[in-house]
Amino acid sequence: MTVEKASSVIIKGVGSYAPPHVLTNDDLSKIVDTSDEWIRTRTGIRERRIAKDETTSDMATKAAQEAMRNAGVEPSEIDLLIVATVTGDHPFPSTSCVTQHKLGLRKIPCFDLLAACSGFLYSIDTAKALMLSGGYKKALIIGAEKLSGITDWDDRGTCVLFGDGAGAAVLELIDEPGCGIIAGDMGADGSEREILFVPAGGSERPASEKTIADREHFIKMQGNQVFKNAVVAMGRSAKKTLEKAGISADEVACVVPHQANIRIIEAISNRLGIGIERFKINLDRFGNTSAASIPIALDEAMRNSRFKSGDYILLVAFGAGLTWASTLIRWQ
Numbered sequence: 001m002t003v004e005k006a007s008s009v010i011i012k013g014v015g016s017y018a019p020p021h022v023l024t025n026d027d028l029s030k031i032v033d034t035s036d037e038w039i040r041t042r043t044g045i046r047e048r049r050i051a052k053d054e055t056t057s058d059m060a061t062k063a064a065q066e067a068m069r070n071a072g073v074e075p076s077e078i079d080l081l082i083v084a085t086v087t088g089d090h091p092f093p094s095t096s097c098v099t100q101h102k103l104g105l106r107k108i109p110c111f112d113l114l115a116a117c118s119g120f121l122y123s124i125d126t127a128k129a130l131m132l133s134g135g136y137k138k139a140l141i142i143g144a145e146k147l148s149g150i151t152d153w154d155d156r157g158t159c160v161l162f163g164d165g166a167g168a169a170v171l172e173l174i175d176e177p178g179c180g181i182i183a184g185d186m187g188a189d190g191s192e193r194e195i196l197f198v199p200a201g202g203s204e205r206p207a208s209e210k211t212i213a214d215r216e217h218f219i220k221m222q223g224n225q226v227f228k229n230a231v232v233a234m235g236r237s238a239k240k241t242l243e244k245a246g247i248s249a250d251e252v253a254c255v256v257p258h259q260a261n262i263r264i265i266e267a268i269s270n271r272l273g274i275g276i277e278r279f280k281i282n283l284d285r286f287g288n289t290s291a292a293s294i295p296i297a298l299d300e301a302m303r304n305s306r307f308k309s310g311d312y313i314l315l316v317a318f319g320a321g322l323t324w325a326s327t328l329i330r331w332q
């Protein structure tokens with residue numbers, strides 16, 4: 001079934017979950033040669049949450065239950081599920097299938113989407129397209145990560161950055177034009193994949209004693225290269241989305257950026273000409289949770305009344321791939 005053009009896809013409710021265990025910068029300084037001062041000034045991060053006995057699908061399930069509660073939607077009403085993650089429970093089946101079962105959803109289409117830190121925004125665009133073309137009325141999209149499981153706790157250049165958590169949104173197709181998810185942009189550049197990746201465990205370098213000894217199942221990153229690419233790509237993508245929507249930077253009430261580094265966010269604020277006070281920032285408490293970072297921040301921004309009905313909200317992300325994406329929402 002193809003639906004009428006006069007339809008919109010809105011965000012009906014959001015929710016998030018962070019595991020209770022807090023790992024502070026001082027805790028990290030006991031594991032690797034670093035300090036609270038270095039981490040705070042270079043990244044803005046003070047602490048992050050670490051999942052102990054929980055899996056990615058456990059966290060996804062809790063965030064989704066809260067999103068459905070906030071949306072006033074029952075699990076039986078969900079027609080489509082997408083989980084954005086780079087740290088699924090298994091290589092296969094998808095974490096969305098595991099989560100579907102834990103949530104007690106109907107036998108609806110379920111799939112994972114791998115676009116690293118851009119995964120939640122890729123999922124929004126994908127779900128919107130499927131809802132408009134395929135007639136799915138309500139979709140659940142989740143960003144969930146257990147990055148602690150692929151973090152090299154001997155590498156001070158990366159282990160200070162990442163955390164675990166999940167965020168979710170219920171999307172709904174409504175018969176009203178011009179609201180909800182107004183415009184978006186997605187892109188990728190695979191030529192730079194080695195500046196941020198997990199080298200082994202896939203078809204190129206299957207798991208072996210050597211890959212384990214060489215610590216190739218952990219995140220490897222050239223931090224300053226990632227930094228430069230992130231600033232350029234996020235700034236460009238956000239501008240493109242605003243242009244598509246015909247909305248000026250001044251009209252944006254709140255920007256919810258991927259939470260990787262406060263200095264990246266400040267650089268984007270300068271590029272877009274949107275004051276830093278209009279940016280939602282919570283990386284000080286959660287670190288970089290990849291695909292979970294934007295929905296966790298969006299949920300918190302909503303609970304803190306950072307925007308109201310009719311406001312324009314800009315989401316912008318960058319991640320491994322390289323990938324980038326941005327989404328403009330007119331809050332219902």
Ligand code: ACO
Pocket residue numbers: 033034035038039042043116117156157158160196221222223224225226227230260261288290318319320
């Ligand atoms: N504690 C103390 N010193 C450190 C630490 C640490 N945790 N980490 C690195 N250093 C040292 C380095 O060894 C280096 O020392 P040297 O000058 O003696 O060689 C010095 O600090 C500077 O290192 P840089 O890497 O140049 O530091 P930089 O200012 O670039 O900050 C950082 C590093 C924080 C990683 C930054 O580059 C960054 O945030 N990059 C983007 C990372 C990111 O966003 N990644 C995720 C992308 S999203 C996704 O898809 C997951």
